[in-house]
Amino acid sequence: MTLVIVKTVFLLGRVQLIYAAYQGCYQDSPVSRELYVNPGNYDPSYIDATECENLCGRQGYGYAGLTAGKVCLCGQTISSSPTGTCDVTCPGDVTQTCGTSDIYDSVYTAxxxxxxxxxxPANEVMETYALSTINFNITGGTSLIFNGTIYDGGPSFGPLTTQSVNYNIRRSGEVGITANVTSDIETLFDEKVLKVQTRVKQLTLSCEETVVMQTRFDCYLTVAMGTNLNISVDMGDGKVYTLKSSGML
Known part of the structure; x- marks a missing residue:
């Protein structure tokens, strides 16, 4: 079997390499065909193996067959062995065969x-400088490789063969991430904005040791790190003071 790249197709969010993997010339029964699904949405006057493979693959079929020089059919199994000689060329590509004029199919893998x-992301809100898990959902494909970038000033990740990455995010707020997955035949892309916060660290409250009743005095609250803080101070005299800070202290 010879595997040849014959066409590159660019789609939104997708780079796809279509392969022509010719399996042979198979006899198929006209009354109980193994390749029997017509994928539709093609012009018989311009059909070729590449287009037929692509149509069948998108519908989840493993094999694409062409017959009579213009008919594309899909299926999941081929139980026989190639026994014929397919000599009808495809109208869309004369270097490829599209079966014979009778019951033989040119069969390709889709x-x-x-x-x-x-x-x-594993969590709706993530934390800075804490190991966070980001998952990648994907259906189909073989030999998957994942790469990506989190825009927090840190390094990119990948290549990975697992559908997740553990990462220490270095910046709070809204942090962008882009990622791609590459299979044997195509590359897909996605992007997302992560919500990241910083946990409160080193909270210190200091006041004067001695104060005079009914006299103003100052206390100082120090927070080394934290985001979107809602701070309440209970002075022990029945009054609670609420302070709010946005951003990082």
């Missing part, structure tokens, strides 16, 4: 396409 690639 690419296993990927769908539904999404970046999914």
């Amino acid at each position: 690419p296993v396409t990927m769908t539904g690639f999404k970046i999914v």
